[in-house]
Amino acid sequence: MLQLLAEATTTCRLCGLHRGRTHAVPGEGPPDAKIMLIGEGPGFHEDRQGRPFVGPSGQFLEELLALAGLQRSDVFIGNVVKCRPPQNRDPLPDEIATCTQTYLDQQIAALNPLVIVTLGRFSMTLFLPGEKISRIHGQPRTVEGRLIVPMLHPAAALHQPQNRPLLQADFQRLPAILAQVEHEQAPAPVATPPATKRPEDPPLQQLSLF
């Protein structure tokens, strides 16, 4: 399914962004990734190569992943929109709606990741509309049964170095967050019923009085 979606992005003309693209950037990563990272949209380098986060913010993202003990091949990396907006402008609401309904939603359904890390406000707003990233970054929230961890966009640290330690701290907490979800989602151990009735068990009629 992920492969089919990726192929469909290469010929997609559902919004105007296709006009300026060199390559669509569907996203990449193992189909059993537990963590999915969602950025905003391809930039210059991503458009050239057809791969997500391969420019300067990708280099910083790899450093951040290393702080969490991860490599990029451990996670699925995608974007809100799959084609580069002209001059890296913000994606427009109709571009976001079309692209997420057609591709991102299906990618999430196919991957079913344990944790989604949103990178930047456009990605965060898909799951947590009305929130401010500066206020909630690093705080996991459950949305429709899935853990969403909103984080700043790596480019925010390249433009404003004071954001660097915030992103580093948020990524360092990722292994503990993942371990917690895995623990919560592990099947409960099956209780072994006592072989014989214990003497302290109250008779059934007595229980029914309460």
Ligand code: URA
């Ligand atoms: N920024 C993004 O949001 N996504 C990319 O793939 C690259 C840079």
